[in-house]
Amino acid sequence: MWTTDKDGIIACLLSAEMTARWQRDLGDVYALMEQAMGRSTYERMEAPANTAQKAKLAKLSPENVKASELGGEPIVQILTKAPGDGNALGGLKVVTENAWFAARPSGTEDIYKIYAESFHGHAHLRQVQMEAQAMVTDALNA
DSSP states (O other): OOOOGGGHHHHHHHHHHHHHHHOSOHHHHHHHHHHHHOOOEEEEEEEEOOHHHHHHHHTOOGGGOOOSEETTEEOOEEEEEOTTTOOEEEEEEEEOSSEEEEEEEOSSSSEEEEEEEESSOHHHHHHHHHHHHHHHHHHHHO
16 A cells, blocks of 8 residues: 555554554664565656546546556556555556556646656666656547
């Protein structure tokens, strides 16, 4: 599960529960995860979108994505619904083995947001972000 920047209270509560249950410093737990999976690089970016484009983004289906690769890796999953409960994401999430991005329209501004993460460093993250923006643009213009 991931949270946006406005959901900080939930992330804080989850962190407190994890610390209490595991009785370990979460920094140590995170370091172990990085050893196993690689170091994560994450960023959020924004792109302009009018009302019609935001409405279309919120209703995309996996078939709207024509690309087969992201950041030089095969796309393994394209989601528009949450895997756990099947609820609409209100946008799009594209996943590879070592990176992902999610694009969602803003509810308050004429923009959409791209959340992206890479386990291959900052340069790879930038590539993922640029390709993500191109994929969303292509889907919105189709």
